[in-house]
Amino acid sequence: MSLDKRCIVIGAGVAGAACARALVDRGWQVKLLDIAKDPCTAASGVPVGVVSCHASPDDNPLSQLTRAGLQATVAFARAHLIEGQDWSACGVLERRSADSNHTKKPWQETAQYSVWFSHVQLAKPAQLKEAGLSGEASNDLWQPQGAWIKPLALVRALLSSDDILFLGLYEVESMQQSQATGEWVLRIKHHIPIPGLGSSFTYTSESAPHVVLATGAQTPDFLNQVLYEPDMGLHPIAGQVSWGLQDASVSQRLPRFAVNGHGSFLAHVPTADGPAWYTGSTFDRHQSHLLASDEAHANNRQRLSELLPAVADTLTSQWNDPAQIRAWNGVRCASVNRLPKLGPLDEQRLPGLHMLSALGSRGLTLALLCAQAVADRIEGKPPALSDALLKAMQCELPAPDQ
Ligand SMILES: Cc1cc2nc3c(=O)[nH]c(=O)nc-3n(C[C@H](O)[C@H](O)[C@H](O)COP(=O)(O)OP(=O)(O)OC[C@H]3O[C@@H](n4cnc5c(N)ncnc54)[C@H](O)[C@@H]3O)c2cc1C
Numbered sequence: 173m174s175l176d177k178r179c180i181v182i183g184a185g186v187a188g189a190a191c192a193r194a195l196v197d198r199g200w201q202v203k204l205l206d207i208a209k210d211p212c213t214a215a216s217g218v219p220v221g222v223v224s225c226h227a228s229p230d231d232n233p234l235s236q237l238t239r240a241g242l243q244a245t246v247a248f249a250r251a252h253l254i255e256g257q258d259w260s261a262c263g264v265l266e267r268r269s270a271d272s273n274h275t276k277k278p279w280q281e282t283a284q285y286s287v288w289f290s291h292v293q294l295a296k297p298a299q300l301k302e303a304g305l306s307g308e309a310s311n312d313l314w315q316p317q318g319a320w321i322k323p324l325a326l327v328r329a330l331l332s333s334d335d336i337l338f339l340g341l342y343e344v345e346s347m348q349q350s351q352a353t354g355e356w357v358l359r360i361k362h363h364i365p366i367p368g369l370g371s372s373f374t375y376t377s378e379s380a381p382h383v384v385l386a387t388g389a390q391t392p393d394f395l396n397q398v399l400y401e402p403d404m405g406l407h408p409i410a411g412q413v414s415w416g417l418q419d420a421s422v423s424q425r426l427p428r429f430a431v432n433g434h435g436s437f438l439a440h441v442p443t444a445d446g447p448a449w450y451t452g453s454t455f456d457r458h459q460s461h462l463l464a465s466d467e468a469h470a471n472n473r474q475r476l477s478e479l480l481p482a483v484a485d486t487l488t489s490q491w492n493d494p495a496q497i498r499a500w501n502g503v504r505c506a507s508v509n510r511l512p513k514l515g516p517l518d519e520q521r522l523p524g525l526h527m528l529s530a531l532g533s534r535g536l537t538l539a540l541l542c543a544q545a546v547a548d549r550i551e552g553k554p555p556a557l558s559d560a561l562l563k564a565m566q567c568e569l570p571a572p573d574q
Pocket of ligand 1: 182183184185186187188205206207208212213214215216217218220221222223342343344345386387388389390394410411412413453454500501502503504528529530531532533534535536537538
């Protein structure tokens with residue numbers, strides 16, 4: 173029997189958009205639903221983010237995944253986005269010595285046969301100098317393929333296909349599998365804004381044989397309240413990015429590349445009001461608030477002064493004027509082993525139901541690669557990722573009698 177290639181993806185952040193695109197590129201018809209009116213409004217609404225590898229001398233699963241993920245994201249950006257405006261192949265300086273609480277093993281210069289060869293090198297004195305650091309030998313690394321990217325531009329490009337139908341103000345409130353057709357039937361609550369009176373709602377339904385959950389930080393609630401399943405240890409982490417506009421006097425003293433390590437720093441990012449810098453973000457574990465706070469700005473300022481002391485000095489007068497410091501707040505979804513959760517939820521009990529969630533603080537690096545793995549699995553194709561990696565990311569729901 174040929175595969176019925178209709179799929180509903182729930183959640184229009186970078187994970188849902190990447191899954192939708194991976195499927196339509198293989199000939200599927202996709203409906204992409206979101207509670208919000210527009211795509212890319214929750215965690216994926218972060219104005220700009222770093223795309224980089226997790227460098228580990230023992231090449232742990234997160235390193236393997238981020239290395240492949242970075243290549244997938246950068247390849248898509250090169251083909252579909254405008255460099256300098258939507259993204260920048262600026263390289264990333266990774267400051268391994270900035271966080272005094274977590275001492276990292278020294279990095280040996282990368283040999284030509286190493287998997288890291290084209291990804292990670294010891295930082296050169298000129299790079300350290302550009303970041304306002306002493307330029308002496310350090311344990312800091314240079315990731316030449318690292319980049320910054322604007323998720324809104326990425327999501328818009330992912331969704332630019334006639335075979336993806338985006339349906340906003342669609343909240344999936346419940347779902348069950350039809351015994352007659354085997355399809356998943358989703359009950360949709362439609363939020364209807366009524367100017368001056370708040371909002372009202374109506375209900376409809378949507379159905380398809382395949383469904384992908386890409387519900388970000390709402391995934392634990394979705395599992396509990398819509399599917400009556402345990403949350404698999406997924407949890408929210410709230411965070412605040414601090415940012416400001418650059419005037420010409422500071423621009424020349426800010427590095428042209430991104431800096432990661434103890435928080436991150438990015439500058440020269442074009443916005444409608446001129447170039448801007450971004451730093452952060454904070455990590456409020458098990459919190460899902462979206463409140464901007466001065467305390468979070470102070471936390472980001474403190475970590476910037478440890479990450480890049482000279483840059484923090486350059487921005488002192490801006491930090492001292494609260495009107496010049498802006499905030500962006502969002503909530504990530506994280507798993508216990510810090511890897512995404514992807515693949516079928518439970519092939520026996522919940523056939524046709526798949527997930528891509530828990531992208532943590534690396535959704536921009538990982539979403540496109542992971543979406544291909546989800547699509548491979550839905551189509552029953554041999555996976556491009558290793559069995560060990562897929563096992564580390566698989567969804568683990570207990571059997572019903574447990
Ligand atoms: C402060 C901060 C800084 C970050 N910085 C970076 C960075 O520098 N680099 C990086 O790679 N990543 C970064 N991230 C992480 C990145 O933003 C996330 O990993 C990524 O956006 C997650 O995408 P997602 O699609 O899984 O979730 P989301 O973007 O949150 O999308 C989930 C969507 O599901 C929808 N939804 C939920 N429930 C339902 C329902 N019942 N019915 C319909 N729709 C539903 C929601 O409305 C939402 O739009 C940062 C995150 C934060 C919060």
